[in-house]
Amino acid sequence: MxxxxxxxxxxxxxxxxxxxxxxxxxxxxxxxxxxxxxxxxxxxxxxxxxxxxxxxxxNLAAKGLKEGRTATIAVIAADLGNPWVTPIIHGLTSRMTSSGSVPVIAETGDDSSTLAALLDHMVARRVDAIVVLAARRADREIIEATSRLVPTVVAARPLEDIGVPVVRERSRLGGRLLAEHFAELGHRRVAQLRGPEEVLNFPNRAEGFSARASEMGLEEATPRLVAARPTIDEGSRLMDELLDRGPLPTAVFAHNDLLAVGAVAALRRRAQSVPDDVSVAGYNDMPLTEHLDPALTTVRFPGWQVGHEAATVALSLAAGEPRFGDVALDPEFVPRRSTAPPRE
Amino acid sequence: MxxxxxxxxxxxxxxxxxxxxxxxxxxxxxxxxxxxxxxxxxxxxxxxxxxxxxxxxxNLAAKGLKEGRTATIAVIAADLGNPWVTPIIHGLTSRMTSSGSVPVIAETGDDSSTLAALLDHMVARRVDAIVVLAARRADREIIEATSRLVPTVVAARPLEDIGVPVVRERSRLGGRLLAEHFAELGHRRVAQLRGPEEVLNFPNRAEGFSARASEMGLEEATPRLVAARPTIDEGSRLMDELLDRGPLPTAVFAHNDLLAVGAVAALRRRAQSVPDDVSVAGYNDMPLTEHLDPALTTVRFPGWQVGHEAATVALSLAAGEPRFGDVALDPEFVPRRSTAPPRE
DNA sequence: GCCGACGATGCAATCGCTTGCAAGGCGATC
DNA sequence: GATCGCCTTGCAAGCGATTGCATCGTCGGC
The missing domain is CATH 1.10.260 (434 Repressor (Amino-terminal Domain))
Known part of the structure; x- marks a missing residue:
């Protein structure tokens, strides 16, 4: 010793x-x-x-002071405990370290004032760029304000009409894919378990889903079910509510996999079989989704790539290259066993 | 715009x-x-x-240069894509930010020379402390050498006889708990799917398991199955090997949950039922383990706490407080549906 | 044999902030 | 009314590295 x-x-x-x-x-x-x-x-x-x-x-700190750069990039996530962010961070990190920079990571807990404080802190640190993975609708202005001091990228959770580059998935496309899937299986009556409206991916997924659903003649169950947070517990809560309110749809689109897992659990507790009684689809294809019970039909959110691209954009902005357009990546439909044709 | x-x-x-x-x-x-x-x-x-x-x-960089501290702590993980690390990072981050420091994260890919390079880089950055989550047996010396320059903590994956503080689980205890569980269910013939020996948690889990197993009269199947990496694919490969070699044990202890998931998949492909034909237990209780198919019997690795404690130790070392003893946290047995008594 | 040029090294300012010490001004004390 | 001392502010060094410019010495050319 x-x-x-x-x-x-x-x-x-x-x-x-x-x-x-x-x-x-x-x-x-x-x-x-x-x-x-x-x-x-x-x-x-x-x-x-x-x-x-x-x-x-x-001493890199001294060198950084002299050169006006720190070779670090801030990454601000909403909830590091959410398996969804793991691939994003992974993609970010691998891109950054391959170019000598290093990510410093922080977490907002989806609280806007925490985000504001963190952005401030990162400005003070003189990070070379900031990648915001935790954007909510209400955060637009503060992010724009920050971007006037430090190059900033919004990734994974998009924001509209914002003056900073965005790296995102095509959420509406993802929603459409699932609506088509439900229609093709023969479902007529469907429902959505919505994620918080503040996180634009969710309303966008909803929009794509609803648009395509109505095109294909699907009927959406009425109670509008919105989760306070995109978690397993909230998925269960919404599903219970759906079960308590009148006729059950035959297929449910949960806006992310965690909500879907919660929904499945709730259905099980009420002795409903998935997919025989109710089909459930999630979104994201987070790690292990394929091994869940039942293997979850979902839409793959390209997390690693989103992280990788976001890092690329952040690095080039940090290097003083001019801003270029947004990056939008296609999600991919992944059929598995939690969806099936409706009974009879 | x-x-x-x-x-x-x-x-x-x-x-x-x-x-x-x-x-x-x-x-x-x-x-x-x-x-x-x-x-x-x-x-x-x-x-x-x-x-x-x-x-x-x-300008925190300037302030840091003057004061000789950077308010950043390096966190070096082996594989950020492994769901196991998520809670650890989460615990680390939440402890650190609550004290004004910030983690910078890097990934070794379980490669020793990458670890060496990263440690070097972090020393150059003058981080206030380093938390190594990626320790392998062979890395002892380089970590010790680094610790002479920057306060260093080894966490999650322990190292023995090393001159730096270690925050770890009691791996032997975890192994013992599973051996007891198998014995109590009535199994007689068991096997282990081992993680890489270089990562001490695995041989320690094995040791605890074997010791308790022999005390309780269990017989261990002979082929020694060691995964090159603790992944789902390797779990499948080992399980296939086990299936190909002579009499199948009735219960299998996979050294982590990913190996267990792979093992279950392999068994399924060979038309073996879990737990009816073979019981499978994992280790770690990583996120979502409870929702897998089947819900995995496992031992909960206290990841969040390990991260939290590691951050606490790192911060106090960074503050110049004297080194104190190691921290060892108890894992907890979590029975679920992937284990059951053997057939007849 | 002298001068210009170039190659190698030294000097000093600078990045932005902190901090021990000095100094100026003022009120209080005797 | 002079002195002491405190309160407020200024000064300057220094953290460690970078870099334009100065300097010194040597070599080559004529």
């Missing part, structure tokens, strides 16, 4: 310079690949040698 | 000072709650007023 209390102070350019009786600037140049040629080879060798004898690590 | 190209330069202390014909140091004091009292009230008011008229945000 060695003692770890005493951390060694990190060596600085000045330390190396002093040791070799050189000037820090010479050491700086010798250690900068782009400028190493300016330093005579033997000197350079001595510098490099003492540098790693002393375990020199350049 | 407003133009976002031109970011405004952030105001500095000097800007405010110039505007009011004061010295930057006075402004600095006025804006520091701890020193605000040193500044005459009317002056302070004028300062605060122009500060937020100019949208002043202190």
């Amino acid at each position: 060695t003692d770890t209390g005493g951390q060694r102070r990190n060596a600085t350019l000045a330390d190396i310079a002093a040791e070799l009786d050189l000037h820090p600037s010479t050491v700086s140049r010798a250690l900068d690949p782009a400028k190493a040629a300016m330093v005579k080879a033997p000197t350079r060798r001595r510098i490099v040698e003492t540098a790693d004898r002393l375990g020199y690590r350049p | 407003t133009d976002t190209g031109g970011q405004r330069r952030n105001a500095t202390l000097a800007d405010i000072a110039a505007e009011l014909d004061l010295h930057p140091s006075t402004v600095s004091r006025a804006l520091d709650p701890a020193k605000a009292a040193m500044v005459k009230a009317p002056t302070r008011r004028r300062i605060v007023e122009t500060a937020d008229r100019l949208g002043y945000r202190p």
